[in-house]
Amino acid sequence: GTLAILPAHALRESVQATDGNGNPQFLSTWGTNTNPQDIVSNGPYRLQKYTPAERVILQRNPYYWRADAQGNPQPYIQRIVLQVIPSSDNQLLRFRSGELDSLRVNPEAFGLLKREEKRGKYTIYNGGPMPSIRFVGFNLNKARNAQGKPFVDPIKSRWFNTLAFRQAVAYAIDREKMKTNIYRGLGEVQHSPIAVQSPYYLSPEDGLKVYNYQPQKAKQLLLEAGFRYNSQNQLLDWDGNRVQFTLLVKSDDKSRVDAAVQIKQDLSQIGIEADLQVLSFNLVLRKLLSTRDWECYVGAFGAGVSEPHSIFVFWYSGGSFHQFNQGPQPGQPPLEGWEVSDWEQEIDRLFNAGIKELDQSKRKAIYGRFQEIVAEELPVFFLVNSLDFQAVRDRIENIKFSGLGGPLWNIDELRIAEN
Template sequence: GEYVKLEANDDYFGGRPYLDTVTVKTIPDSNAAVAQLKAGDIDFFVVPGTDFDTVKTFGNVKVKSDLGLNYSYIGWNEKKELFKDKKVRQALTYALDRQAMVDQVLNGDGKVADVPESPLSWNYPKSKVPTFDYNPKKAKQLLKEAGWEDHDGDGYLDKDGKKFSFEIKTNQGNKIREDLAVVVQQQLKEVGIEAKPRIVEFSALIEQTSAPNWDYDALLLGWSLATFPDQFSIFHSSQSKNGLNNIWYKNPKVDKLLEEAKSITDRKEYQKKYEEIYKLIAEDQPYSFLFYYNYHRAMPNNLQGYVFHPKNDLYNIEKWWLDQK
């Protein structure tokens, strides 16, 4: 549970790696990892955006940055009555100032997202999809249409005597997500919604958000995307009970299109099919898509042979070497 030590394979088909060993350490807290990086106890680290400016000042490492295959999101559990209405989910996104999140929490180090695909991908939609830019007035209007108003004057919306209140869970040790949860709480309060952050140890969070527990209202998480763009496992309704669709999203049109895409072998046809899929998902807002964020990798100043890959932190590692000069 502390580290995995890898040794060079003399018989590797691509030639013996230049480095004799690589030790991958388990560090559950990013603050501890940054401290170890500064002290020289670790040499390579994927730096959270919140620590980027700090790590840049370290004399013992250099930082390489680029956009990653990823996005952050808030998933609304549609098994819960609160989130079954599409208007409510749209209103929640309208109530979130996602650009402010990028500017304040990421220090400008990201880009607002509208779909579950990275701009790096060839499958990123070329035509316009429905967007829900920050508009608290519009959020309140949609919530009112859905029956949510402040009937008792306590500052929070209610419907049929029930307050619009829920927990938003995220994983412990991820400083960006912990900070974001507080920002989301503040922003939703402006439209009369009580969102209560709950920070949970990661393994416990996975247990709570999987079968048979399903113990959550909303999730503040992120996806690291595959190099081949296929959204079936996340958004097809068949993947709810035991798959990755743990917010119980269901749209028969999306299901049908995802199934049809599975049999397409032509890239242009595949992309055209996904343009329809992304428009429907963006309209439904099963997630409030927050942002794409850059990857920052800190490494020794004398590391040579490193090539950036948006998915693989240790890409081409057999060609890495340390310049002793």
């Protein structure tokens, strides 16, 4: 599970006491300004130092319980330094210069690093498709803010809340081209909100609806829904409004920005004008979860692998990360006119049933139905997942790389070669 065991002797009082707002003091007991010596750890490492926006330094926990077959205490590595480097270009430069021992390899850097693999004394491991799912989604929120202003222009909200419109957009995006051009062929087209590695994954072969590239079908769906084209092949809605909206994407992810550029180009082929809005991660997050003033978004979320309920906050209608129809949240002004669709309520019911069901075959059926609803209703449309490549220096021994656990999942067993 994802619920950690926490030390009662250090935190019990903070759980029982409350602050001026009535919230448990526990929520603010350990923060970025806490003395590392005050943070208790029963894992293989404990925090030595944290420098915001720079690095995290972990030191071996001398009280860790594990030992190898010869009785030697584990882990063997005394210290781990995690560098915070937002720019993928800077990450690449620092790895090539020898400053970093491990690097997640983006598709655009794969060819270069593969050629230098022997000389650089590292190995590139392939963990299969990353369990982080990329998507494009519309803001389906019909609510108004505290001043009575709609989060989404009502004209555009009507488009976004029309299923045929969302389906048309899905059919208009060429994901195979995206896989080839942006991911250099080093990716897989994603169809489901659950990772392909999961035992709960529902594949197209098992009946999951897919939206392969069919621009003519996209146009047909739009015409049948009441849209029309003018003499310049621009798409107009029922009242003659030009179909145009902003496409939001965060600036620090090159492949995601490149995907947004292609989506803009693909949509222009069916008469839709998408205006790119490239913002910093913090500004994007503010729009998604606070001001809610966005229209279309290229995003990503971690997929449920061993446990589908781990993506609960994105799909549950009251979830704190239910981006495509973000509801009222604690500490925020009330919303006027927020609506939860029938299919959202059904997803709520399925998640509530799935978390209580112990029979694995029944759980698989429950989460299979969840995936079917997402494919049918298309609150978001899935794009391409990069293959998970990790470059690790050969001086680090006993690497057993996994796309799910990364290069350090077996940290107890890792050693640094003496020579």
